[in-house]
Amino acid sequence: MKKSSPIFILKYCVFLIAVGITGCSEKSAEEPRPPMKTESLSSTPIEKTTPKPVVVTEKTRETYQWYCAQCHGIKGKGDGINAKFLTVPPRNHTKASYLETRTDEQFFEAIKFGGLSVGRAPCMPAWGNTLSDSTIHELVRYIRELCQCEAL
Amino acid sequence: MKIFNYLLMGGWLLCIPMPSHASLIQEKKCSECHRLSKDGNEKIGPDLFYAGNKFQASWLKQYLQNPVTIRSAGGTGDPDFLKGTQADSQRHPALSKKDAGQITQELMELILLDLPEKINHLEPLTKGQKAKIKYEFERTFSCISCHQSLNLAGKVRGGISGPSLVNAGNRLQARWVESWLKSPKTYSNKSRMPIYKMADETRLRLTQFISTLKNENKR
Structure with missing residues (x-):
């Protein structure tokens, strides 16, 4: 398959590095690069286990619409009103081919601590001070519902 | 005599101007x-x-x-x-x-709480401080995903779901920006903006950075 060729992997790595260097809405070379650790992200430990089964409710959908849809779009297609202003497009939550390569824990971390925490774009802020862990677990389930996929 | 006092007090009360923001x-x-x-x-x-x-x-x-x-x-x-x-x-x-x-x-008479005046008059950021906090504005706190601001070249950049901050330095009082970042729930229970916990120093710097965003710096 073409996708697994070394050239593709190389291109992918270059893209990842480029994404890591640039900000969210411009390609700027003038920015300094202090360490990535931040005050807001380092304090709270990650909750690794989910004791109860997580259920997506109407409230979960409302939460998604209120916060996430600004960038990820009303239907989760990555086409929210901010999308075209960001250098790194928001994740399309209906695209199973990518999302099945990610674990629920990675989703959880990305939402709670922001995109950078899981090596993704810095465009997504940390929601850990805004949303409770249980709400975030529900959102993870909801994204699984949107992509109709599970982690492989 | 007592009645006279009451009358005097009543008249005095009538003379107090009513809050003017009704008009x-x-x-x-x-x-x-x-x-x-x-x-x-x-x-x-x-x-x-x-x-x-x-x-x-x-x-x-x-x-x-x-x-x-x-x-x-x-x-x-x-x-x-x-x-x-x-x-x-x-x-x-x-x-x-x-x-x-x-x-x-x-x-301007509609005041919810007393905010420290001195935050409106902080020393301007040095070039280095400004570059560092601009980085945090964009990457650590991802403000730019939802708010338009100015990059170092004076160009407008950023998302549109939040209010534009391009002219925030002329529009907003620095002490309110600081207060909003510290405790948005004081003002609104229904904001779409994430709540941030950051050191007081960082919040002040971020406030100062936002205060540098002005239309006249747009190129």
């Missing part, structure tokens, strides 16, 4: 689109019950005469907000210079 704000029906107290549901326009904390009087006076778009996606409470079809549809009516002056005066 032109009421006459112009601002409350149809703006909340003037924290009670009730949020309305289509931004809350004004803390206008005196939030805005700079000079900006208000200018804005009321020549309204400009601050939220190009419309208000967050608008049902069509997420559809991206609201651009410029909610233009504020323009007022005469005289009315704008009076309403500004009335709005």
Whole structure:
């Protein structure tokens, strides 16, 4: 398959590095690069286990619409009103081919601590001070519902 | 004698001027689109019950005469907000210079809490500090994903779901920005913005950075 060729992997790595260097809405070379650790992200430990089964409710959908849809779009297609202003497009939550390569824990971390925490774009802020862990677990389930996929 | 005292006191009470923000704000029906107290549901326009904390009087006076778009996606409470079809549809009516002056005066009296004046007059950021906090504005806190601001070359960059910060340095009082970042729930229970916990020092720097964003720095 073409996708697994070394050239593709190389291109992918270059893209990842480029994404890591640039900000969210411009390609700027003038920015300094202090360490990535931040005050807001380092304090709270990650909750690794989910004791109860997580259920997506109407409230979960409302939460998604209120916060996430600004960038990820009303239907989760990555086409929210901010999308075209960001250098790194928001994740399309209906695209199973990518999302099945990610674990629920990675989703959880990305939402709670922001995109950078899981090596993704810095465009997504940390929601850990805004949303409770249980709400975030529900959102993870909801994204699984949107992509109709599970982690492989 | 006692009756005379009561009469005197009654007359004195009558002489106390009533709070003046009832007048032109009421006459112009601002409350149809703006909340003037924290009670009730949020309305289509931004809350004004803390206008005196939030805005700079000079900006208000200018804005009321020549309204400009601050939220190009419309208000967050608008049902069509997420559809991206609201651009410029909610233009504020323009007022005469005289009315704008009076309403500004009335709005500046709408104070929710006492904020420290000194934050409005902090030492300007050094070039290094500014570069560092700009980085945090964009990457650590991801503000730029939802707010337009100016990059170091003076170009407008950023998302539109939040209010534009391009002219925030002229529009907002620094002490309100700091207070909002510290405790947004004081002002609104229904913001779409994430809540941030950051060191006081970082918050002050971020506030100062936002205060440097001005139309006149746009290129």
